[in-house]
Amino acid sequence: MPTVVHIDIAADQPERAKNFYEELFDWKFEAIPGEMEYYLFESKDIDGNAGVGGGLGKRMESEQRMTNFMGVDSVDEYMLKVESLGGKIIQGKTSVPSWGYMAVCLDTENNVFGLWQEDKDAK
Known part of the structure; x- marks a missing residue:
């Protein structure tokens, strides 16, 4: 059954957003090598088990928001x-x-x- 497999976070200032989510949820981010400023992260559920992962990068359009991707x-x-x-x-x-x-x-x-x-x- 399809479920959320990836959360994509659009940010005007990716470093600021990364710091926010690190402090808020204790998410750990890893920079993706290349020209684009993009970070992957893993979340954990309330019990500390692996949760949905995602990415955070520079907003490409003014209307771009957080998007959940279904597998x-x-x-x-x-x-x-x-x-x-x-x-x-x-x-x-x-x-x-x-x-x-x-x-x-x-x-x-x-x-x-x-x-x-x-x-x-x-x-």
Whole structure:
């Protein structure tokens, strides 16, 4: 069953946001090497067990907000389901090389959510 597998946090000042979440939730961040300022993090549940992971990076658009990504078997199939149920695709299937595929959608109430298909062979 699809569930939240990744939380993506958009920030005007990623370092400031990273510090906020480190202090607030004790999340541990790891910088991703490269040109883009982006950090991965792991969360823990109330009992200290591994929780949902995510990323934090520079806001790309003024309307970009925190987005929960649901793990699915096929981004393509779920994009069709989203539209058939009255939702909208606002960013079509996009490859994240060596990680998988994503899409960003709106539900019928204009809430943003993402679809994520893990695929280490994604190019």
